[in-house]
Amino acid sequence: MNAATEAVMAYIDRFSEPTRSKLLEMRSIIRAxxxxxxxxxxxxMPAIKLDKVLVFYAAWKTHIGFYPxxxxxxAFASVLSAYKxxxxxxxxxxxxxxxxxxxxxxxxxRKEAALSGSKKP
Numbered sequence: 001m002n003a004a005t006e007a008v009m010a011y012i013d014r015f016s017e018p019t020r021s022k023l024l025e026m027r028s029i030i031r032a033x034x035x036x037x038x039x040x041x042x043x044x045m046p047a048i049k050l051d052k053v054l055v056f057y058a059a060w061k062t063h064i065g066f067y068p069x070x071x072x073x074x075a076f077a078s079v080l081s082a083y084k085x086x087x088x089x090x091x092x093x094x095x096x097x098x099x100x101x102x103x104x105x106x107x108x109x110r111k112e113a114a115l116s117g118s119k120k121p
Contacts, residue, residue, distance in 0.1 A: 008041060011045075018094055025098055025100075044058075045057065054111055062094055068107065070088050071110075073085055
């Protein structure tokens with residue numbers, strides 16, 4: 001295990017259940033969507049990057065925060081109406097199943113933007 005993965009796992013291991021399981025599930029969903037990407041810690045949160053960070057995720061008291069930047073949130077706004085969100089983040093409550101297909105689509109949206117050379121973060 002490399003240092004970046006160790007740092008991500010140390011972050012996840014700080015949490016008790018059910019938060020730890022949700023973080024592991026989020027990590028698994030994102031990594032399955034972009035298996036060629038690298039893990040890192042950025043701004044104190046686990047992140048997945050190619051040349052630049054694609055998405056971040058983090059645990060909070062009542063939710064898992066997913067930070068794919070503003071563009072995917074705009075693109076998927078109609079589907080995200082069931083969740084609390086802001087300009088660059090969406091909150092997935094700990095007491096609900098993670099929407100794996102939606103997380104995958106948003107992560108792939110970010111990947112495509114990064115590969116196309118989009119100047120947007």
